[in-house]
Amino acid sequence: MSLPFKPVVIVGAGPGGATTSLFLSKKKINHLILDKATFPRDKICGDALSGKVVEIAGYYDTDLIREFAEQQETFIGSWGVVFVAPNGKQLPVPFSLNPEKRKYAPGFISKRIHFDDFLVKKLNPAFAEIRLGTSLERIEKSEKGYILTLKGPHGEEKLETSLLIGAEGERSIVAKQLAGFKKELPNYCGGIRAYYKGVKDLHPEGFIELHFINEVLPGYLWVFPLPGGYANVGVGALSQTISDKKLNLKKALDHAIKTHPELSRRFSEATLESPVQGWGLPLGNKRRPLSGNHFLLIGDAGSLIDPFTGEGIGNAMKSAWLAADQVERSLKENRYDASFMQQYDDAVWRVLGDELRLSSIMQKLVKFPWLFNLVVNKALKNRTLRETISCMFEDLDMRARLRNPLFYFKLIFNRS
Ligand SMILES: Cc1cc2nc3c(=O)[nH]c(=O)nc-3n(C[C@H](O)[C@H](O)[C@H](O)COP(=O)(O)OP(=O)(O)OC[C@H]3O[C@@H](n4cnc5c(N)ncnc54)[C@H](O)[C@@H]3O)c2cc1C
Structure with missing residues (x-):
């Protein structure tokens, strides 16, 4: 008996899977999308939606950005970032040098329980067959591609x-089984997240805060404002650092908000509103295969998280946007072999490669607290340097300056 045949199957309806589905629907390509969870569902995350999320949402439909801005109970606009150096000095950096020219905030923050549900609600049933509460259990090779065993509300089912x-996401069966991905401590991060209410002095323009405290360098503690007086608070560190220093991230967070001079003041009346939970971040600091015979990997399944910022939602959505183009090419040419699918890898690395390489370097530099302190001290005194750092959020060429040793030479010996 022949099995039901679905030409394209997306496993996972997080930002990566949902965005792939949206772009496939835009191209009028029929597909199946499934997720083991039913939505709304939580995902442990910092909840910060960078400019890249806004960019990809805009490629799909600029109305989405207007909706982010209007849904003020679940989205908050973010206009910048405050870097807090190991010496405690704060460097606020706006995401845009001309905020008055922007209609909407350059970034947003929204609990994933709301944001992911927002995207799933946008899926278009005219082209997407949507199966929630259905997990991928097994993959077997077949003549046409793969036979998948799914487990849903009505039991097990096979399709081709x-x-x-x-x-x-991070525990992708497709990545492990078909691309041979393994967890590598130097290319992995661990993070914990908690929701607090009543943290004092959150930035009025939704600036996210990255506190580079010595204990977790090159990781950081974050405080991200959310609607309704909430804040997403967490700590992330390299899995290698966690293992080498025998770090307990929950204890590190608790210790920092109780003893750090500024944080302890700001958290003195804050209440913990959730369990403190952890999850892994597969980092994009080396080029791994993102495709092969009859398969593609998106977002965390492809280890595409920015190694410096920990940002993964934007990269998941960007890879999804590029994957939809590959699906279109494959269907048109009826080709699913590894060499044809390689076009997707090339597209992702053309678009994200430079940025991921730079972020890997920056992650290594942050290991040196003195250098971080130096950059922040200088930037506080030097407007041009502050503006350079601001531009880095909008212009990658500016970020490339950080890779150049001359940048640090000038920084150290420039008296301004
Ligand atoms: C502590 C922490 C803080 C972070 N902070 C930020 C941040 O502030 N900003 C940012 O941009 N990024 C952040 N990230 C990274 C971000 O969470 C991920 O990069 C992002 O969720 C990747 O999206 P995705 O769609 O690839 O995977 P996911 O969001 O993980 O979605 C995967 C989906 O697949 C489903 N699934 C899993 N297995 C199966 C299966 N077998 N069958 C069917 N469905 C399945 C899951 O239910 C889930 O819905 C953080 C990560 C962590 C851990």
């Missing part, structure tokens, strides 16, 4: 596909 898109 020619194109399998792994968007199931």
Whole structure:
């Protein structure tokens, strides 16, 4: 008996999978999208939606950005970032040098329980067959591609596909089984997240705060404002650092908000409103295969998280946008072999490669607290340097300056 055949199957309806589905629907390509969870569902995250999320949302439909801005109960606009150096000095950096020219905030913050549900509600049933509460259990090779065993509300079921898109996040079965991904401590981060209420002095323009405290360098503690007086608070550090220093992230967070001079003042009346929970961040600091015979990997399944900022939602959505183009090419040419699918890898690395390489370097530099303190001290005195750092959020060429040793030479010997 022949199995039901679905030409394109997306596994996972997080930002990566949902965005792939949206762009496939825009191209009028029928597909199946499934997720083991039913939505709304939580995802442990910092909840910060960078400019890249806004950019990709805008490619799909500029109305989405207007909706982010209007849904003030679940989204808050973010206009910049405050870097707090190991010496406690604060450097506020706006995301845009001309905020008055922008209609909407350059970034947003929204609890993932709301943001992911927002995207899933936008899926278009005219082209997307949506199965929630259905997990991928097993993958077997077949003549047309793969036979998938799914487990849903009505039990187990098998179907066949020619194109399998792994968007199931950090614990992707597709990545492990078909691309041979393994967890590598130097290319992995651990993070914990908690929701607090009543943290004092959150930035009125939704600036996110990155506190580079010595204990977790090159990781950081974050405080991100949310609607309704909430804040997303967490700590992330390299898995290698966690292992080498035998770090307990929950204790590190608790210790910092109780003893750090500024944080302890700001948290003195704050209440913990959630459990403190952890999850892994697969970092994009080396080029791994993102495709092969009859499959593609998106977002965390493809280890695409920015190694410096920990930002992964934007990269998941960007890879999704590029994956939809590859699906279109494959269907048109009826080709799913690894060499044809390689075009997707090339597109992702053309678009994200420079940025991921730079972020890997910056992650290594942050290991040196003195250098971080120096950059912040200088930037506080030097407007041009502050503006350079601001531009880095909008212009990658500016970020490339950080890679150049001359930048640090000038910084150290420039008296201004
Ligand atoms: C502590 C922490 C803080 C972070 N902070 C930020 C931040 O502030 N900003 C940012 O941009 N990024 C942040 N990230 C990274 C971000 O969370 C991820 O990069 C992002 O969620 C990746 O999206 P995704 O769609 O690839 O995967 P996910 O969001 O993980 O979605 C995967 C989906 O697949 C489903 N799934 C899994 N297995 C199966 C299966 N077998 N069958 C069916 N469905 C399955 C899951 O239910 C889930 O819905 C953080 C990560 C952590 C851990």
